[in-house]
Amino acid sequence: MTLKTILLGAVSALALSGIASAETLTIATVNNGDMIRMQKLTDDFKAKNPGIDVQWVTLEENVLRQRVTTDVATKSGQYDIMTIGIYEAPIWGKQGWLAPLDKLSADARYDANDLLPPIRSGLTVNGKLYAAPFYGESSMVMYRKDLFDKAGLKMPDAPTWTFIADAARKITDKSTETYGICLRGKAGWGENMAFLTATANSFGARWFDENWKPQFDQPEWKNTLDFYVKLMKDAGPPGASSNGFNENLALFQTGKCGMWIDATVAASFVTNPKESKVADKVGFALAPDNGLGKRGNWLWSWNLAIPAGSKKVEAAEKFIAWATSKDYLNLVAEKEGWANVPPGTRTSLYQNAEYQKAASFAKMTLDSINSADPKKPSVKPVPYEGVQYVAIPEFQGIGTAVGQQFSAALAGQVTVDQALQSAQQLTEREMKKAGYPKK
Missing domain, CATH: 3.40.190.10 (Periplasmic binding protein-like II)
Known part of the structure; x- marks a missing residue:
């Protein structure tokens, strides 16, 4: 060798x-x-x-x-x-x-x-x-300053849901495919239910009372879901029940949304001129409230x-x-x-x-993150932690099932009352099966 x-x-x-x-x-x-x-x-x-x-x-x-x-x-x-x-x-x-x-x-x-x-x-x-x-x-309001100026509106740093709904309807122009607001509608515990649970907190609603009894049969949830469905019907894009984070991001970047309430992380994508047609027209505000002491923002x-x-x-x-x-x-x-x-x-x-x-959105992002309180997510006392979710293992399945009911209500396949009744029944059944209330 x-x-x-x-x-x-x-x-x-x-x-x-x-x-x-x-x-x-x-x-x-x-x-x-x-x-x-x-x-x-x-x-x-x-x-x-x-x-x-x-x-x-x-x-x-x-x-x-x-x-x-x-x-x-x-x-x-x-x-x-x-x-x-x-x-x-x-x-x-x-x-x-x-x-x-x-x-x-x-x-x-x-x-x-x-x-x-x-x-x-x-x-x-x-x-x-x-x-x-x-x-x-966290989550916050991203909005088109040019559309607000055109409508003679001024976005407060800390808006109410009433202001948001009124503004959304005023800046909607369906003839140009410009919709006043884009919100999550795609079913999933981390999709539509992230948005709706955080929103419900600001309406005074909660998933469970202190004895783990589901609360979808209470007026606060009825008010939340009625408000959401009506707003999206009047000022939202068609097919909203299929839209999650990515779909709404694309709509906002292409100029089809006047407002979008979603994750603060989206701020860099809607203000990036390489990706967004409206990059130089975007403003930011805190997630809305109803004057009850909780904003509709998550963590x-x-x-x-x-x-x-x-x-x-x-x-x-x-x-x-x-x-x-x-x-x-x-x-x-x-x-x-x-x-x-x-x-x-x-x-x-x-x-x-x-x-x-x-990053023009840096302070608003940090303020939103710091203001979310997972230990006291709602106006009323709750037995769980988590702002836009309930921190128990069973929540993944229950949250997604409820999300499917609420997505169907948004699509007009069932009424708000039917969706809430189904949510109450399925949540009661699954929680009982899981052994709640725990001793």
């Missing part, structure tokens, strides 16, 4: 061992702008971690929730990293379904203490962080988490540290501008003068 042959064999063996030691992380994520941007920037992570490759599974919100819930509950190991919400993180953490992110919490460079307190608190169980926030959000974050029992914890932690770090925010700012960095996760971002200058 020649020296050349020996050297070639050694090089081949090294190459093969390198291939064998490379890990591929399969990441399940939601189909929205910030997550798509992260995928485009993944080469930065791979350059810094040459032994790790990344495979993306990008899904619509409702489908993502179903898939990751099934995967984590059955421990099938389909995903190495999951994108989950602030609803799932503490519930799954308590059930032992997630690996705690101890290394991140202890890493001074990562600086977990910089995470916004309302967001970090929602992802922590017994002092341990179980998911890292990629972005955080949410999309987070990255590792299923318990994963065999790729170390590699997964490295990716999560990269994607949710201060360095990642700087990377996005460098590539896309400060206005487009993922919002709502770090205190330091809101102390950054460059961000404040670039």
